[in-house]
Amino acid sequence: MEDGLVELKPHTLEKLRREVDLDDPDRRREAIDILREWIKKQDHFLVKDFSDYYLEWRLLTNGGSIEKSKIVIDRLCTLRTLNPHLFGVYNVKEDFAHVFDNGICFALPKVMEEDIRVSFIKFFKKDHIKTYFVDFLRYIVVMAEYMTYHDYLHKTVLVFDFLDVNLNSFVTDMDFMELKRHSTVLLEGFRMKPQKILLMTESNLAATLLTILKTLLKPKIIQRIQVIRNHEELSEIVPREILPKDYGGDEIAFKDLKEKWLNELSSPKMMEMLKQRSKERTDESLRPMCQFSEHYAGMEGTFRFLRVD
Template identity: 35%
Template sequence: MVDHKLIKQSVKLLKDWLEKQAYFKRKDYSDTFFEKLLVITKGSVERAKSRYERHCTLKTIWPQYFTPMDIDLLRKDFEDYNSVLLPEVTEEGCRVSLSRFNEHIILTPDLFTRFIKLVVNMCEYAIAHDYPHGFYIILDHRYINLLELVAFATRNFTPLQHCITILLDGYGMRVKGIHIVTPSKAADALVTFLKQLLTAKLSGRIHVHKDTDTLFAHVPKSILPRELGGDGPTLTEMQESFLQELCTKEHEEWMNEARRATIDESMKPKDYFEDSIGMPGSFRTLSVD
């Protein structure tokens, strides 16, 4: 049973704490924002404080990822890959992120940077519209050369680390499962690479599916697109609908407000950055709830 009185007390504690911290540049949040922050941190006020500090720090050091999307540029990028939050959630209220790389894709650092920006926009969209109960990540790699993908990821390790840090450390997304769909024997190489970035707990949530049939045991067939054997709309239809959502004036205004959530480094406490995230450029084992 939800203790509404305790939630209100916790929200007040967070708002009072934030108001007293001079180094935060944004403090004008609704009670709903703090309620969602408490959901992410399982009701812990102290963990909520830490999560918000990390979130603002990442926006300060990597501002290039936290910008609204250009719908025309996204449509051009989607000739090379598709990435969307499915319109329906699972029975337990989890969001499903689906990404598919097309066989003719030419992997470049610029394309990857824009992909990270899309991941950030997806996270912000989820915060704006959902109470976050978790994420399932589906990677449809049936049409891409996995060895080329692993080689590219190895060469671009730093931005990939940024992406995972933003997702897990910055937004505190609870990843319930990572599902890779591919018949390729090179799947083992991809899994081995991913395990270098993730904790043992999250690494244990990686699943490889040679076809889509075994995927249905984890993600309902009813909400998946037809391209994955699901009963939902086509991926193209889902993608266009989601693009329209990301490019509304409402979402653009949300992103512009969200970008203000940074820190004034001249006013931050001594050793703040080292204590909350780690030294810039260092490798840090990421945790997951």
């Protein structure tokens, strides 16, 4: 993309369109128009003006299916309503300054084979995680909002770097129910599809962390979790040519990537985008109750917005 934060291989977009039978411009236009007309009829949507880019992104990340795209458009709007504390118009440099001495999340510019994006979540040994955890989750949501409008890829490898933290205190202090709500937002709302989840730690408590995660995540996701102990093992999975220098790779250093991400996510353009996205919610009093029950019963979140006659 133009900002250089995330790149696509040549012809990736054409390939993605072809894979879901949307390479024909007329067919693509028709699918986007069908979604747009459906959105207009959703009385519970507070915003009905979605860009062509967003609607195509929804189609591409849902196998070209119009019906699946309808469900996930509705789902993200609903999750904004059910979990308002995770969404907001945040200037990450100002609002989350205390977070970045403790952790950082960023995507690598280049992709793996099969158009898989690699994202890092790195923690540092400083404050107790409970003092910054929710703001860290909010920061990741801001990053997900950015990726929605700058990256067509939804397959990812997630690298959790715990090498610099005491995993015992980390696990003890973590709010796992908040983590579950957040994972629902990323997996069900933003449609992130982890191909692998790498936990990088030398601690024997990795097994304990895995046991806890099994109670929060679906079995399909759990099967993709792998514990690695160092940068060398990481490079056996993620090619060195796309890794930062700090991780034994050929790309720009971690601190430089961090600064580029923080600058972009705090830019005026990003603030305007977040203002628009914050309006993309639902008024649940206008949704048929049977429809809510069918799709969202049991989903993590707050129901204080609901009114039942």
